[in-house]
Amino acid sequence: MNRLILPVLFAVLYQVHTLPLHTEEDEYLFKSWMSQYNNKYEINEYYQRLQTFLENKKKIERHNAGNHKFSMGLNQFSDMTFTEFKKSYLLTEPQNCSATRGNHVSSNGPYPDMIDWRTKGHYVTDVKNQGACGSCWTFSTTGCLESVTAIATGKLLQLAEQQLVDCAGAFDNHGCNGGLPSHAFEYIMYNKGLMTEQDYPYKAIQGECRFKPELAAAFVKDVVNITKYDEMGMVDAVARLNPVSLAYEVTSDFMHYRDGIYTSTKCHNTTDMVNHAVLAVGYAEQNGTPYWIVKNSWGTNWGINGYFYIERGKNMCGLAACSSYPLPLV
Numbered sequence: 001m002n003r004l005i006l007p008v009l010f011a012v013l014y015q016v017h018t019l020p021l022h023t024e025e026d027e028y029l030f031k032s033w034m035s036q037y038n039n040k041y042e043i044n045e046y047y048q049r050l051q052t053f054l055e056n057k058k059k060i061e062r063h064n065a066g067n068h069k070f071s072m073g074l075n076q077f078s079d080m081t082f083t084e085f086k087k088s089y090l091l092t093e094p095q096n097c098s099a100t101r102g103n104h105v106s107s108n109g110p111y112p113d114m115i116d117w118r119t120k121g122h123y124v125t126d127v128k129n130q131g132a133c134g135s136c137w138t139f140s141t142t143g144c145l146e147s148v149t150a151i152a153t154g155k156l157l158q159l160a161e162q163q164l165v166d167c168a169g170a171f172d173n174h175g176c177n178g179g180l181p182s183h184a185f186e187y188i189m190y191n192k193g194l195m196t197e198q199d200y201p202y203k204a205i206q207g208e209c210r211f212k213p214e215l216a217a218a219f220v221k222d223v224v225n226i227t228k229y230d231e232m233g234m235v236d237a238v239a240r241l242n243p244v245s246l247a248y249e250v251t252s253d254f255m256h257y258r259d260g261i262y263t264s265t266k267c268h269n270t271t272d273m274v275n276h277a278v279l280a281v282g283y284a285e286q287n288g289t290p291y292w293i294v295k296n297s298w299g300t301n302w303g304i305n306g307y308f309y310i311e312r313g314k315n316m317c318g319l320a321a322c323s324s325y326p327l328p329l330v
């Protein structure tokens with residue numbers, strides 16, 4: 001009799017174990033999330049995504065119940081594991097970004113307690129969305145060149161990430177697999193110009209280079225690197241001159257960021273570990289914690305209307321490992 005019952009029992013236990021454990025309420029939440037982000041799945045994928053979604057939701061709730069400087073929330077990445085997220089959205093090639101001796105020259109201060117280039121004038125374009133392509137470095141680059149050009153000329157242009165994705169390979173950049181703002185600024189300098197978003201629209205996939213010199217709209221005179229780990233040099237540049245491109249390491253907790261000042265004990269802080277590039281548009285301090293105001297390229301639904309705050313003064317996640325900005329040629 002055992003011979004008959006055992007396999008049946010195992011089969012039943014196995015079924016129970018592998019059945020997705022979720023309530024109707026969970027599924028309702030998942031379905032409204034799906035419609036909010038316009039997601040559709042085949043039936044098999046549906047249960048797998050639901051499972052991942054619920055694991056992320058649990059992680060978010062656990063984090064928010066704890067005592068942290070930042071909160072987490074559901075967003076467009078909530079049906080992905082970090083491994084999947086990393087593959088589609090972050091720099092997958094290791095980057096060589098070490099500026100052992102940068103050429104940024106700091107003043108002696110003093111520096112204002114806070115600065116925000118978004119409110120100083122019309123200097124920062126709206127948050128863009130890189131889509132499923134590791135092209136963050138191109139958005140950090142256009143964001144910075146847009147700002148330095150606007151500060152110099154009073155004209156805020158929208159510049160073309162796609163030109164960098166398609167054309168900047170000779171400067172150690174890799175399209176949707178990654179690159180660095182400092183290398184992209186060098187490409188723009190030697191290439192003699194970057195076109196506008198309108199003339200070279202973004203596609204989130206690498207294609208043939210279609211640069212037209214007669215349509216070049218923004219230019220670089222020189223590239224300025226801030227010496228690696230010199231976070232005060234970044235403060236100096238942002239306080240006195242313009243927003244600054246930076247790179248850092250994104251770990252699994254960052255994917256769910258909602259608001260507050262991001263800090264992590266999981267991330268590394270060295271040049272070889274950076275996997276995401278963004279734009280520091282200002283800094284401030286809250287309840288004794290100094291932070292950077294950073295423009296991301298994951299759309300306006302992510303974080304604080306597309307922005308995030310990250311702790312300042314500790315080289316948090318390597319954010320001072322490879323920062324740079326261009327001098328515009330106007």
Ligand SMILES: *[C@@H]1O[C@H](CO)[C@@H](O)[C@H](O)[C@H]1NC(C)=O
Nearest residue numbers: 093094095096097172173174
């Ligand atoms: C980094 O630099 C090394 C040596 O300069 C080179 O071999 C390697 O291909 C570079 N890696 C990337 C991702 O550019």
Ligand SMILES: *[C@@H]1O[C@H](CO)[C@@H](O)[C@H](O)[C@H]1NC(C)=O
Nearest residue numbers: 096097098099103182223225
């Ligand atoms: C700036 O740093 C990059 C590495 O991120 C390096 O390739 C480049 O030569 C440096 N440029 C200057 C002007 O020092």
Ligand SMILES: *[C@@H]1O[C@H](CO)[C@@H](O)[C@H](O)[C@H]1NC(C)=O
Nearest residue numbers: 229268269270314315316318
């Ligand atoms: C990185 O973090 C470690 C541990 O907190 C610290 O000792 C080290 O000085 C940091 N290195 C850099 C380059 O910031």
